[in-house]
Amino acid sequence: xxxxxxxxxxxxxxxxxxxxxxFTEMMYxxxxxxxxxxxxxxxxxxxxxxCKLSDYLEKATIKEVDxxxxxxxxxxxxxxxxxxxxxxNAKDIKSKADGLGWTEAVSLMEEQIAYHxxxxxxxxxxxx
Ligand SMILES: [Fe+2]
Numbered sequence: 001x002x003x004x005x006x007x008x009x010x011x012x013x014x015x016x017x018x019x020x021x022x023f024t025e026m027m028y029x030x031x032x033x034x035x036x037x038x039x040x041x042x043x044x045x046x047x048x049x050x051c052k053l054s055d056y057l058e059k060a061t062i063k064e065v066d067x068x069x070x071x072x073x074x075x076x077x078x079x080x081x082x083x084x085x086x087x088x089n090a091k092d093i094k095s096k097a098d099g100l101g102w103t104e105a106v107s108l109m110e111e112q113i114a115y116h117x118x119x120x121x122x123x124x125x126x127x128x
Pocket of ligand 1: 009025
């Protein structure tokens with residue numbers, strides 16, 4: 001997601017360029033913090049986090065897009081789907097972690113769900 005957000009950040013065009021450019025930057029900064037927090041959580045519990053791009057590509061649920069210019073509306077529509085996927089993934093992980101009694105993982109996922117739900121509200125309101 002971090003790389004895809006950079007693609008959209010660099011290649012957005014149109015009247016909303018500045019706001020979408022800044023919005024995607026804020027999102028890639030935050031998604032990187034989420035990514036790091038999950039890896040550190042894994043280390044705390046003795047799990048080796050994935051560190052290879054090939055592993056990320058194999059496991060990714062967010063689909064890549066080829067680099068090109070994107071209208072502001074296209075960026076928002078792409079993000080709308082991707083953020084829904086992130087929320088669904090986090091809810092699924094939260095539910096599994098809850099079943100296993102992994103309270104720290106539940107709390108990490110709740111934080112991500114809350115963040116992405118707020119971003120989805122911004123995105124949905126902008127697309128209307
Ligand atoms: Fe940038």
